[in-house]
Amino acid sequence: MAAGAAAEIAAGDGSRSGKLENLTLWERVHGFLRQEILSNRLPPGTELAEVALAESLGVSRGPVREALGRLATEGLVTVRPRRGAVVSSLSKQEFLEAYQVREALEMLAIRLAVPRTTPELLERLQGLIAKMQDCAGRDDVDGFFELNAQFHRAFVDASGNGRLMELYRQLVEQLGRYRGSSLALRGSLKRSIAEHRTILRAVASGDPDRAAHLLSEHIRVPQRRLEAGDDELFALRTIPPKGEVR
Amino acid sequence: MAAGAAAEIAAGDGSRSGKLENLTLWERVHGFLRQEILSNRLPPGTELAEVALAESLGVSRGPVREALGRLATEGLVTVRPRRGAVVSSLSKQEFLEAYQVREALEMLAIRLAVPRTTPELLERLQGLIAKMQDCAGRDDVDGFFELNAQFHRAFVDASGNGRLMELYRQLVEQLGRYRGSSLALRGSLKRSIAEHRTILRAVASGDPDRAAHLLSEHIRVPQRRLEAGDDELFALRTIPPKGEVR
DNA sequence: CGGCTCCAAACTGTTGACACTCAACACAAT
């Protein structure tokens, strides 16, 4: 039912940029839908009919089906057996649960990253904090959020643990759709920057436990607010069309 | 290819046990293959051809394909585009990475579980330790391993975090296939029991940080041995040739 | 007027067939 502007998934033209795209059809559909969902162009609650999608994208139902299956195991859509797929939405409870797991993963990441710290990493983190301050001064909330995400991801990347990176990526993807909520929850940008500085100091001094502890407190700031009960933030996203989830 | 003993997945009779199984075909295939892999009846490295599986199970390639896709995102098989699927095997490095993530998840679990501790939980844990001691006395290593898994899972279940439980289950499933290795790594059963007692005391006294720290040390015992370089344990499972099933 | 039954449209689950790719093997040339 979505708008008709198809993205020409099935295009056979090889002129698309210099990089040769040897992806299978369902992989392209998967990537396309993933982008549509993550960018909130397909908001939570949207029903995804196989035939409609297939026609819209110019492919058969097979690849669409396969793509939906993959998205389901990634948690971006939920399939109700014989009832079709829906862009999944997180309840306040589920959001909180994912947030807790994210905290645990980041703590592991920073513990692993500290002994592997390089001067380049410290420099990069320092640069990110500086840019964050710029954004805070300009009230560029979107920019700040992006930099903040990069800051946190830097530790995960530096951990050297591929499994951890993969899990973290999936988790952040899901939580990212509620960026508005997370941001509103955070409150003062200045305080966040100060916390980042403190964390960076602990990392530079090579103290994994202290860094992990600080990070834990840092992450808990928005979590506590959510627990306190600002449900309205979710009312925006939780679209109760008709079909009830589970 | 593989042996013929099919498991009658496609059976349409509703007489199968009292429990009504309203699962779709691919869900049944998925569950079946999952069991086969986890029980090591399909050892790592086994090539899974769609046509062969489909014929063997009495279904079409569609459901098999879908099941393989799900297993892939769960990490139990790896699909090489246009080359088919293979039962995935963990390298020493990957095993270690997963182990680290498991540690982080369990620490989160015990932190969440401590404030929610009930007398029933403490009693259950106490009972598990007692049974472990029995097994240790009888040199019942398999029994001990099972009880140990239950002990650790108890905290995850008590955490009340559904997402955490799901991730933990998947992780343990994958690591579980290397049970032999993990066991050999652990060494003294008595020491393990003593550590369990100490952890239980910390939980009973309502000290999440201490419990988490103790758990961390407890989990790290086999991890350190693995880091030390006992690769031979993996040689057992890493089947290099293109050997046929059984 | 409200509730129940039955019917039809729509959609998913499944199947079998076709097209295409890649890997291995054989053979020829250096």
Add this chain to the structure above:
DNA sequence: ATTGTGTTGAGTGTCAACAGTTTGGAGCCG
């Protein structure tokens, strides 16, 4: 003997069609 090339065959990627189920509503009954 080794390397490069052509061929072949197995097996995946994709499609269109069939069958079963669910949903929503029209019609009937209380």
